[in-house]
Amino acid sequence: MVLNPTELITSDKNTTVKLVKALLAQARQRKKHGQTVIEGVHLIDAALRSDYPFAQILLSESARSHPEVQQVLTRLPTYTPILILSNSLYESIRSLGTGIDIMAIINVPTPNLSMIDEDCLILNDVQDSGNVGTLLRTAAAVGIRNILCTSATAQAWSPKTLRAGMGAQFALTIYEGLSTQDILDHVKVPLLATSSHTDTIIYDHDLSAPVAWIMGHEGQGVSDDLMQCATPIALPQPNGQESLNVAIAGALCLYETLRQRQYS
Amino acid sequence: MVLNPTELITSDKNTTVKLVKALLAQARQRKKHGQTVIEGVHLIDAALRSDYPFAQILLSESARSHPEVQQVLTRLPTYTPILILSNSLYESIRSLGTGIDIMAIINVPTPNLSMIDEDCLILNDVQDSGNVGTLLRTAAAVGIRNILCTSATAQAWSPKTLRAGMGAQFALTIYEGLSTQDILDHVKVPLLATSSHTDTIIYDHDLSAPVAWIMGHEGQGVSDDLMQCATPIALPQPNGQESLNVAIAGALCLYETLRQRQYS
Numbered sequence: 001m002v003l004n005p006t007e008l009i010t011s012d013k014n015t016t017v018k019l020v021k022a023l024l025a026q027a028r029q030r031k032k033h034g035q036t037v038i039e040g041v042h043l044i045d046a047a048l049r050s051d052y053p054f055a056q057i058l059l060s061e062s063a064r065s066h067p068e069v070q071q072v073l074t075r076l077p078t079y080t081p082i083l084i085l086s087n088s089l090y091e092s093i094r095s096l097g098t099g100i101d102i103m104a105i106i107n108v109p110t111p112n113l114s115m116i117d118e119d120c121l122i123l124n125d126v127q128d129s130g131n132v133g134t135l136l137r138t139a140a141a142v143g144i145r146n147i148l149c150t151s152a153t154a155q156a157w158s159p160k161t162l163r164a165g166m167g168a169q170f171a172l173t174i175y176e177g178l179s180t181q182d183i184l185d186h187v188k189v190p191l192l193a194t195s196s197h198t199d200t201i202i203y204d205h206d207l208s209a210p211v212a213w214i215m216g217h218e219g220q221g222v223s224d225d226l227m228q229c230a231t232p233i234a235l236p237q238p239n240g241q242e243s244l245n246v247a248i249a250g251a252l253c254l255y256e257t258l259r260q261r262q263y264s
Numbered sequence: 265m266v267l268n269p270t271e272l273i274t275s276d277k278n279t280t281v282k283l284v285k286a287l288l289a290q291a292r293q294r295k296k297h298g299q300t301v302i303e304g305v306h307l308i309d310a311a312l313r314s315d316y317p318f319a320q321i322l323l324s325e326s327a328r329s330h331p332e333v334q335q336v337l338t339r340l341p342t343y344t345p346i347l348i349l350s351n352s353l354y355e356s357i358r359s360l361g362t363g364i365d366i367m368a369i370i371n372v373p374t375p376n377l378s379m380i381d382e383d384c385l386i387l388n389d390v391q392d393s394g395n396v397g398t399l400l401r402t403a404a405a406v407g408i409r410n411i412l413c414t415s416a417t418a419q420a421w422s423p424k425t426l427r428a429g430m431g432a433q434f435a436l437t438i439y440e441g442l443s444t445q446d447i448l449d450h451v452k453v454p455l456l457a458t459s460s461h462t463d464t465i466i467y468d469h470d471l472s473a474p475v476a477w478i479m480g481h482e483g484q485g486v487s488d489d490l491m492q493c494a495t496p497i498a499l500p501q502p503n504g505q506e507s508l509n510v511a512i513a514g515a516l517c518l519y520e521t522l523r524q525r526q527y528s
Contacts, residue, residue: 130394134509143503164509171503203527236522239407239435245398245428248515251508255516256523258500263467 008061010086016056017085017093020105024095027155030108036157038167039096039103041068046167048075052106057082060090060101069102095159108157113148113175117188120146121254122214124180124222126246129154133164134247135215140168142254147174148183148212150223180225187212193222194249195232202233207257215250272325274350280320281349281357284369288359291419294372300421302431303360303367305332310431312339316370321346324354324365333366359423372421377412377439381452384410385518386478388444388486390510393418397428398511399479404432406522411438412447412476414487444489451476457486458513459496466497471521479514 009017022029023037030036035055038044047054057080063069064084073082085093090101121139126132132154139147147156154161156174193214194202214230216222222230235244235252244252273281286293287301294300299319302308311318321344327333328348337346349357354365385403390396396418403411411420418425420438457478458466478494480486486494499508499516508516 134512137509138512140503141501141508201527203523235519236526237405238522238526239404244405244515245401245511247509248398248402248511251512251515252519255499258502259467259520262500262502263465 008084008086010089012089012092016058016083016105017089020058020103021093023105024093024159027158030155030158034108034110035105036108036162037103037105037159038162039094039159041072041100041102043162043167044072044102044104046170047104047106048072050170052170053077054080054104054106056105058090058103058105059084060087061085062087063090063101066100068100072102109174111173111175113178113182113186115188116146116148116186116212117210118146119144119189119210119257120148120187120212121250122183122187122191122212122226123147123149123153124214124226125150125152125217126215127152127154127218129158129160130164131218131245131247132156133161133166133168135250136161136165136172136174137168138247138251138254140171142258144254145171145173147172148178148187149174149176150180150183151177152217180223183226184229191226191230192233192253193227193230194235194253195227196234196237196243198232198234200231200233201236202253202256205233207260211257213250213253213257215246218246272348272350274353276353276356280322280347280369281353284322284367285357287369288357288423291422294419294422298372298374299369300372300426301367301369301423302426303358303423305336305364305366307426307431308336308366308368310434311368311370312336314434316434317341318344318368318370320369322354322367322369323348324351325349326351327354327365330364332364336366373438375437375439377442377446377450379452380410380412380450380476381474382410383408383453383474383521384412384451384476385514386447386451386455386476386490387411387413387417388478388490389414389416389481390479391416391418391482393422393424394428395482395509395511396420397425397430397432399514400425400429400436400438401432402511402515402518404435406518408518409437411436412442412451413438413440414444414447415441416481444487447490448493455490455494456497456517457491457494458499458517459491460498460501460507462496462498464495464497465500466517466520467500469495469497471524475521477514477517477521479510482510
C-alpha cells in the first residue's frame with residue numbers, strides 16, 4: 001500500500017468524519033449504516049490477520065510516520081481508501097485515549113443463519129458490552145466459532161464490545177438480532193444453561209458431544225422459552241455467594257467442555 | 265432501628281455530604297479517610313449479612329418509605345447514624361443511576377498480614393476495577409478467603425470494585441498495598457501463575473494442596489520478581505487467540521482447583 005494522499009482533512013464537516021463520529025457514538029447509526037469503527041493498531045491488526053476488508057482507514061497526521069502504522073499500511077490491500085486527519089480533528093473524534101491514532105470503518109458482517117450442528121454459544125440478551133466482548137474472546141480462545149445473539153444482546157461489533165473482545169469478533173461467525181424461535185429452529189445440538197436450581201454439577205455432566213451453551217441476561221438470566229428447552233447445569237458455589245458474573249460462568253462452561261474432550 | 269431524624273439535609277455544604285462526594289469521586293480521598301461509600305440496597309444487604317458496621321447511612325427523602333429500605337433500617341444496629349437528604353441533593357451526589365436511594369459510609373478494613381498457609385489469591389497490579397471486583401466475586405464463590413493485593417492494584421473497596429464484586433468484599437479478608445516482598449515473606453503455600461510459556465497444562469497439574477494463584481497486570485502480566493518464585497501454568501487456548509482476560513483466567517484457575525479437590 002503506497003500512501004500518497006493529497007489532502008489533509010481538518011474540518012469536522014467532512015462526510016467521512018461525520019460518519020465516524022456517528023458510528024462511534026450510536027448503536028442506531030451503526031445499525032442503519034451496517035458499519036462500525038475499529039480503533040487502534042491492535043484491532044486493525046486482528047482484522048488484517050483475518051483478511052477482513054476495511055471500508056475506510058483514518059489516520060492522524062502524526063500517526064502517519066509511526067512504525068506500527070507504517071507496518072499496517074504495507075499490509076493493506078491497495079484499493080483501501082485512506083484519510084489523513086489533522087491531529088486535533090482526530091483527537092476530537094476518537095473514543096480511545098492517547099495511543100496510536102489509527103481507526104477504520106468496516107462493514108458489520110450479517111451471516112445467514114443455517115442449521116447449527118456443532119458447538120456454539122448463545123447470548124440471550126446479555127446486556128453489557130464488556131461481558132459480550134469477554135465471552136467472544138473466550139469462545140475464540142477455545143475454538144468455538146458460532147455465536148448466536150438474541151435481539152436484546154449488546155451489539156457484538158460496537159466499539160466497546162470490540163475492545164473487550166480484543167478483536168475475537170474477526171475469528172467468529174456472529175449471528176445477531178435472532179429471536180428465540182430462530183435459535184430453536186436452527187440449533188440442532190443440545191441446549192445447556194447454567195442454573196442454581198439443579199443438582200447436575202457441570203463436572204458430572206458428559207460434554208463429549210457438541211453442545212450449545214446459553215448465557216443469559218445479567219439480571220434475569222436465560223429467558224423462559226429457551227430455558228424450557230435446555231438442560232440446566234450447576235456451577236458449584238460452595239460458599240453460597242451471589243451467582244457468578246455471566247462472562248465468568250460462560251468461560252467456566254466453555255473450558256469445562258474443552259477439558260472433558262481434550263484433557264480427561 | 266427506629267428512624268426519627270429531626271432534620272432534612274438540603275445543602276451540599278453539609279460536612280457529611282461533602283465527605284460522601286469526595287469518597288465517591290477520588291481514590292486519594294478514600295485512602296486519606298480510610299473510608300468508602302457503598303451504594304444501593306444490594307451492597308448494604310451484603311454488609312449487613314456480614315455484620316459489617318456502617319459509619320453513616322444516607323437516604324433520600326423518598327427512599328425512606330420504600331419497603332426494601334424499611335427492611336434494611338430494621339436490621340441496623342441502633343447506634344447507626346442516619347441522614348435524610350432531599351431527593352435532589354441525593355440525586356446530585358449518587359454515582360448509581362435511578363434506583364433505591366440508600367448509601368452508607370463504611371471504614372475500609374486494614375487487616376494485618378500474617379503468615380498465609382491456606383489457599384489465597386494474589387492480585388499483582390491488576391488495573392481494572394471491574395476485573396478486581398469480578399475476581400473477588402469468583403474467589404468468594406469458591407470459598408477462598410485471603411486476597412493479597414500489591415500496591416498498584418485497583419482499590420478493592422472503591423465504589424466501582426464494590427459494584428463489580430457484588431459485595432464479595434464483605435466475605436473476604438483483603439490485604440492491600442503490599443509489596444512483592446511482603447507477599448514472598450508471608451505466603452507459605454506454592455505460588456502459581458498462568459503463563460503461555462510453559463507446557464504444564466492446568467488440567468495436568470496437581471492442585472490438591474493449598475496454593476496461591478497470582479493474577480497480574482492486564483498488559484504486562486505478573487511482575488518478574490513474583491514470576492521467578494512461581495510455577496508457570498498454562499491455560500490451553502487451542503485456537504491460538506489472544507491471552508484471556510485476567511478475570512476469566514483467574515476464574516478458570518480457582519474453579520479447576522475446586523474441581524480437582526471436590527469433583528474428581
